[in-house]
Amino acid sequence: MGFMKRAVVVTSAVTVLLAVLIHRRIPDNVPHRNTIQLFVNYVSFIELLASITEKIGYSRWWPYRLSGSPPQPPKGMKVEHRYFAGVDCVVITPRSFQERSEPGPAIVFYHGGGFAFGDLAIYRNILTDMAEETGFLVMSPAYRVAPEHPFPTPYHDCINSTISFMRSTDQLNVNPKKVILAGDSAGGNLAMAVYIGLLQMNDPTLQLPAMQVLIYPMLQMINFQTPSYSHGDLMFSNNLAPKFLLAYI
Numbered sequence: 001m002g003f004m005k006r007a008v009v010v011t012s013a014v015t016v017l018l019a020v021l022i023h024r025r026i027p028d029n030v031p032h033r034n035t036i037q038l039f040v041n042y043v044s045f046i047e048l049l050a051s052i053t054e055k056i057g058y059s060r061w062w063p064y065r066l067s068g069s070p071p072q073p074p075k076g077m078k079v080e081h082r083y084f085a086g087v088d089c090v091v092i093t094p095r096s097f098q099e100r101s102e103p104g105p106a107i108v109f110y111h112g113g114g115f116a117f118g119d120l121a122i123y124r125n126i127l128t129d130m131a132e133e134t135g136f137l138v139m140s141p142a143y144r145v146a147p148e149h150p151f152p153t154p155y156h157d158c159i160n161s162t163i164s165f166m167r168s169t170d171q172l173n174v175n176p177k178k179v180i181l182a183g184d185s186a187g188g189n190l191a192m193a194v195y196i197g198l199l200q201m202n203d204p205t206l207q208l209p210a211m212q213v214l215i216y217p218m219l220q221m222i223n224f225q226t227p228s229y230s231h232g233d234l235m236f237s238n239n240l241a242p243k244f245l246l247a248y249i
Helices: 003-022 033-055 124-134 153-166 186-201 240-248
Strands: 078-084 087-093 104-110 137-141 174-184 211-215
Touching: 078 153, 087 124, 087 153, 104 124, 104 153, 104 186, 124 137, 137 153, 153 174, 153 186, 174 186, 186 211
Parallel strands: 104 137, 104 174, 174 211
Antiparallel strands: 078 087, 087 137
């Protein structure tokens, strides 16, 4: 057998083995199943790299932090970076909001990533779609993540930037009575934590957010055998949820 044939055989065998190792079957009734299945397998591959890296003595989190440049925003949408309480934040203003004569609603969105990864570049499409479809101004903080910055640093970055943003609503043509806190996964945890923090402050100069939008929030971190964790859940199938929590605390 020539060199090229051996190379093809070895490559094929490695590819099949890798596919078997990373495949995590999801339920048949999941919407957009093929797309979600690709995503699940991709994250499973990232976790495989992380596990190998951890075993040879390096940080396990670097594969999760690989991200490209953020996409270009839709035409007419204003995307800028501002610092609120020293935290780098992206502020996205859709064309319809720019044309408002009266102050309008805003969403403060905290990205997910198990407190250990995720950034504004990865979430840029989600944030711009959110602004475009709602017509609201969207602000999202680039809070620092674990394990380099464990609790309470991510929480402090989120609540401090949110307070600073809420004190700057007049500069952004935002109605302080129509600010929404939102987040997915770990970001849902941070959204609720920020709201509770604002309640506990009981500051009469601050208007409490109008509502919360918590998207599959990571709120319960004691029992990882509940249906929401165990039934076809990507993070639990790779034992990621406990790993994220341990990195965070």
